């Protein structure tokens with residue numbers, strides 16, 4: 001089956017700064033693909049190249065077999081990109097914005113109104129439907145922006161940090177929307193700084209660091225790359241007393257428990273699976289930029 005997106009050797013420099021330094025990736029049709037990386041890694045630049053907004057210095061990219069650089073108009077017909085906030089008109093209401101875009105996309109007046117109502121409900125904006133967008137809060141505006149990107153279902157949907165600025169409930173709702181689109185056949189390419197989000201949502205993840213993909217795979221595959229589970233023994237205050245690595249097998253687990261038993265230490269036993277944070281730190285060598293992605297951070301953000 002033809003791939004949805006193929007990127008080979010993509011390079012982009014801004015002045016002296018090398019932002020994309022030989023980026024390679026392949027996204028399969030119908031999958032949710034997450035490009036995971038810290039601030040400044042080149043996520044938005046990658047999306048800008050793929051959506052024809054920025055031209056690369058070298059390398060190639062195709063979407064559904066169509067060359068991004070030579071056939072931008074063909075590409076634009078097949079994709080949709082959030083961050084089309086420019087399309088949001090402050091003077092119009094939420095409904096009017098959605099209906100206008102739906103009409104421009106070729107829907108009948110009635111179908112456009114139905115689509116608008118459905119999207120307003122899905123993004124929890126029904127109460128604000130008749131209010132001018134100029135009066136919306138930042139989060140409401142963000143949700144309307146997202147709703148606009150779902151007016152027409154494209155072959156490939158690009159979402160640049162889609163859940164930034166959303167509260168927990170809206171974030172989880174958006175995850176559901178994204179999953180159901182993918183189930184219906186749309187390929188979703190999203191960027192995120194949230195390891196937990198990539199883990200929850202993506203079929204496959206590419207870890208981006210300094211303009212290169214340093215690892216690709218499912219969350220489970222990435223976790224497997226950095227080793228097995230660890231059996232931990234904690235005291236009553238949650239302080240870590242002992243930890244014994246295991247290979248994930250039953251006999252390995254039994255041996256680990258024997259080691260703890262023989263040590264004579266009393267406490268509570270837990271099994272810790274490697275997190276994507278561990279993966280990221282391992283793969284990128286825990287540079288200053290990436291070390292801020294601790295498990296605590298992503299839990300706090302997503303709590």
Ligand SMILES: Nc1ncnc2c1ncn2[C@@H]1O[C@H](COP(=O)(O)OP(=O)(O)OP(=O)(O)O)[C@@H](O)[C@H]1O
Pocket residue numbers: 014019037038039040041042043044045046193
């Ligand atoms: N038009 C531009 N002119 C100059 N430098 C740019 C331009 N666009 C991006 N950059 C630089 O390229 C680097 C990568 O930016 P990019 O926006 O792709 O990163 P990102 O991974 O999306 O980061 P973030 O998580 O902050 O959104 C940054 O150092 C940025 O300053």
Ligand SMILES: [Mg+2]
Pocket residue numbers: 043044045160
């Ligand atoms: Mg960005």
